[in-house]
Amino acid sequence: MWSDRKQPEDTPRPNPAPSRPDVGASNSEVPAAAAGRTMVADSRGVAVIGKGMVIKGQIKSAEHMHISGEIDGSLNLAGFDLTVTSDARVHADVAAREVDVGGAIEGNVDATRKITVRKGGRLIGDLRTPGIVIEDGAYFKGNIEIVNRDSRDTTGGAATPARTATAAG
Numbered sequence: 001m002w003s004d005r006k007q008p009e010d011t012p013r014p015n016p017a018p019s020r021p022d023v024g025a026s027n028s029e030v031p032a033a034a035a036g037r038t039m040v041a042d043s044r045g046v047a048v049i050g051k052g053m054v055i056k057g058q059i060k061s062a063e064h065m066h067i068s069g070e071i072d073g074s075l076n077l078a079g080f081d082l083t084v085t086s087d088a089r090v091h092a093d094v095a096a097r098e099v100d101v102g103g104a105i106e107g108n109v110d111a112t113r114k115i116t117v118r119k120g121g122r123l124i125g126d127l128r129t130p131g132i133v134i135e136d137g138a139y140f141k142g143n144i145e146i147v148n149r150d151s152r153d154t155t156g157g158a159a160t161p162a163r164t165a166t167a168a169g
Helices: 149-155
Strands: 029-032 037-040 046-049 054-060 064-067 070-077 082-084 089-101 104-106 109-117 122-124 127-129 132-134 139-146 162-168
Touching: 064 070, 109 122, 132 139
Parallel strands: 046 064, 054 070, 064 082, 070 089, 082 089, 089 104, 089 109, 104 122, 109 127, 109 132, 122 139, 127 139
Antiparallel strands: 029 037, 139 162
């Protein structure tokens, strides 16, 4: 069962996969290379939907989510962040604290802090958020409703919005 043999020093040891964070670690950094940023995972961890996974239906999560696979349905991450990598395809309405898009989302997105569409990312749908970043080389088609973060937090989003239609690409 257990071996007393020691692995030779010159034998390469496998490194832990960067896409699989240590869920129990507090403040561990999880690289989100395809999205171009580093997330800091809290003590609850990060849910990972891997490259080969396809999920259809309603997803509700009480932790941050990192998607590299496919989602078809709805995503509710109230108070948590969503990262969509360049390999990911999401056909869903999304509700989250922050949304970072390096892949493709087709659906309406409601973020309580910020939405970022990275170079190479595609977002087709209506957005509701206090902050938006659309990088050069990203594609967006839809309406943007900018809401006041302070009013949204205290009144549940009843602030008077500024409506804008934008296309970048």
